[in-house]
Amino acid sequence: MVYTNPPVPRIPLRFEETRVPVWKMNYYYQYVPLILPWLLPSAMFSIVVAAVHAWKTDSLQFAFLFVVLPLAIWIVILKSCAKQLHDPVFAPSFVTAVVITDIVTFIVVLRPAINAGLEVAFAFGAITLLVLYWRVIHSDPGRVAFSVESSACIGEQDRTINPQPEEIPPLEGWNEDNLEGEPLKATDLETGESHQALENSVTNEVTEGGVHAPEAHSLKPLPARSRYCRKCNALIDHFDHHCPAIKNCVGRKNHVLFLGALTAFIVAEVLYVRCCFKCVLSDFEYLNLLAVAKDVPSSTPIGLRGLEHVWLISCQVMSTVPWVTISAVFAAFQAFWQVLLLLFHVYCASVNLTTSEWIKWERYPYLYIELPVSPDRPYRSKKFVNPYDQGVFNNLKQFFRSRV
Secondary structure: OOOOOOOOOOOOOHHHHHOOOHHHHHHHHHHHHHHHHHHHHHHHHHHHHHHHHHHHHOOHHHHHHHHHHHHHHHHHHHHHOHHHHOOOOHHHHHHHHHHHHHHHHHHHHHHHHOOHHHHHHHHHHHHHHHHHHHHHHOOOOOEEOOOOOOHHHHHHOOOOEOOOOOOOOOOOOOOHHHHOOEOOOOOOOOOOOOOOOOOOOEOOOEOOOOOEOOOHHHOOOOOOOOEEEOOOOEEEOOOOEEEOOOOEEEOOOOHHHHHHHHHHHHHHHHHHHHHHHHHHHHHOOHHHHHHHHHHOOOOOOHHHHHHHHHHHHHHHHHHHOHHHHHHHHHHHHHHHHHHHHHHHHHHHHHOOOOHHHHHOHHHOHHHEEEEOOOOOOOOOEEEEOOOOOOOHHHHHHHHHHHHO
């Protein structure tokens, strides 16, 4: 009796399993990341406004219909579109939707309550913000042209790099003998995120998918401190980081433009918060707001009394102009973390480091030396060194001169 292998069952394709036409699936994956972000800001603000109204009227039916039910629907939508939330188009669309929502709020609600000077300042700031944001999205971060045998395999290849920077200036005041250390040899960098390719010394290895990395002779000499970005599928000169909000990398050619757009965001958001504050003062007399706090018992400690004053005033403002209040709070939060981000980039520029080098310095042999084992230190450790630091003034001068 002859035994034969049973036939291998045919695995249905994804579109055959769902029985949905291919054109509908393409439409879904293409347009959902574009449309959904435009609905999120107004939906968030509307739910907060409805919650405030339900709190004022003590209406459970209103709270269920306009707060709980919409919130549940949005949670279901976001969970069902979880993959689309990670689409590269989603973050820029959401940022643009927030900016447009604030501009519409300014035109419809805030503009009648502010003076002409503040109106012109906000209009100029909003236009500058949109122009710089558009430019940084479509800017060239400094892509380095190089030839490989199979360009389609670049994003999936696994390379072992042998970094030996050529243009690193000598360390002033550093002596390896005094530190009892020596530079580390080449190490394997994290696969797929970034790599240091200062020379064309790439070893040919096989990835998990069976794809061969290009041979050493297929690469041209690359600039120092260049990195490979898997999301952009490109080598970036002086790679800083990949920013999802602009769907682009930040490198040598657009770093200053990125900081300019970030500054424009901060200025526009501060002006928007100022406009919201003027709108609130136009609806309430300042003395009336303070009069609300007179209901606090005099026996309350002074510190708690001040907090209760702020709480009562905030509740009255929130209950009267909820849309303006929640949009101002959101803009203030955005401006807060953006100021911290701007200060961090200024600090990195002042010490002549990139974000990638500052975070992952232990992966770059030219940024540390290895200290050997000693009686006081029974383990091998790494000491950070910065061969590019030439002083704050020279670093900032080089930063702006090489990127403008």
